[in-house]
Amino acid sequence: MSLIFPHVTAAPSAREIPTGRDGIGFAAEIVKSYLAYVQDPTRGCTVVAHRGLWKDAPENSLRAIEEAADAGCKVVKVDVQRSADGEFFLLHNDLIDWMTGHHGLAADMTMDELSRLRLFNCNGGKGDPLTQERIPSLREVFELILRLGIYLHLDVKDPGHILDVIALAKEMGVDRQVGVWADLETDEDFRQIREIMSTGVLCMPRIDVGANNIGAVLVRLFELKPAVCELRFENLGQITTLREEFKNEGIAIWVDTCDGSSAPGFSDSEAIENPQAVWGALIEAGVSFIQTDWPDTLNDFLAQRATA
Numbered sequence: 001m002s003l004i005f006p007h008v009t010a011a012p013s014a015r016e017i018p019t020g021r022d023g024i025g026f027a028a029e030i031v032k033s034y035l036a037y038v039q040d041p042t043r044g045c046t047v048v049a050h051r052g053l054w055k056d057a058p059e060n061s062l063r064a065i066e067e068a069a070d071a072g073c074k075v076v077k078v079d080v081q082r083s084a085d086g087e088f089f090l091l092h093n094d095l096i097d098w099m100t101g102h103h104g105l106a107a108d109m110t111m112d113e114l115s116r117l118r119l120f121n122c123n124g125g126k127g128d129p130l131t132q133e134r135i136p137s138l139r140e141v142f143e144l145i146l147r148l149g150i151y152l153h154l155d156v157k158d159p160g161h162i163l164d165v166i167a168l169a170k171e172m173g174v175d176r177q178v179g180v181w182a183d184l185e186t187d188e189d190f191r192q193i194r195e196i197m198s199t200g201v202l203c204m205p206r207i208d209v210g211a212n213n214i215g216a217v218l219v220r221l222f223e224l225k226p227a228v229c230e231l232r233f234e235n236l237g238q239i240t241t242l243r244e245e246f247k248n249e250g251i252a253i254w255v256d257t258c259d260g261s262s263a264p265g266f267s268d269s270e271a272i273e274n275p276q277a278v279w280g281a282l283i284e285a286g287v288s289f290i291q292t293d294w295p296d297t298l299n300d301f302l303a304q305r306a307t308a
Contacts, residue, residue, distance in 0.1 A: 033176040034151045035202045038227040045283050049073040049295040050258050058119035060090040061133040069148045071296045077153045082161050087111035088138035099124040142174045152178045166201050175201050190220045206230040209238045228252040233263050236285055243286035254289035255282055268294050275301040
């Protein structure tokens with residue numbers, strides 16, 4: 001039975017996807033896979049837009065992804081869940097409450113029900129106005145990145161769904177433009193990552209360099225030889241210690257500076273106050289992917305740094 005909500009209308013028809021500033025779709029500019037892009041020796045520091053550019057758009061929305069692409073971001077990170085009828089959609093929280101003002105578990109709803117829910121602006125809550133944006137299906141998002149020609153990094157909330165997400169990406173012809181995460185700590189994690197990598201889709205292990213078993217984790221990591229790895233760290237010295245070994249193994253370093261998930265002293269809030277002390281220090285330590293909630297500000301910093 002369909003659920004009925006106030007301020008919910010029929011799901012919109014397929015939206016027209018904007019093109020680049022010159023009126024030409026960005027897709028034509030894609031000349032390499034995400035994997036090849038990561039491994040490109042001429043690539044500088046890549047700005048990863050966390051849930052899109054959501055200062056004037058709902059996070060994890062089509063508009064936020066479009067805004068990120070328009071701001072020059074080549075990689076956008078989004079959160080993926082599965083609906084009650086087996087479709088994938090974008091939403092961070094398990095509950096729909098924060099982003100829609102309604103109550104319920106997102107995974108208990110059908111894609112049709114989810115697609116009718118309008119989203120609050122920015123990162124949600126009743127302090128943000130309700131927009132015309134709705135919870136997007138992953139199919140819609142894949143269609144969008146085909147047109148925009150950007151890369152999408154997928155944080156699939158249930159690791160058991162990763163292979164199904166990859167199958168959808170292959171079905172829609174975007175497998176060259178997407179990547180996924182997977183934590184690397186145990187032997188089972190190692191086996192899962194190896195299986196994901198065998199699909200040809202970029203898989204990024206995430207490791208805690210301060211863990212007690214970091215030695216064993218690094219052995220597994222270097223056996224996998226991924227193109228990129230996210231490092232969770234407690235101090236910058238932990239990254240600089242690994243920099244040369246990662247470089248020799250051909251593994252790029254990815255760091256998250258979003259508030260609430262960053263290392264002490266390396267948050268977005270601190271970067272806004274002193275970008276050189278945070279983002280600049282990370283780049284000098286060998287980091288070449290920075291995930292942030294302020295992608296436009298980081299892009300500006302990188303542009304200034306390039307001309308300094």
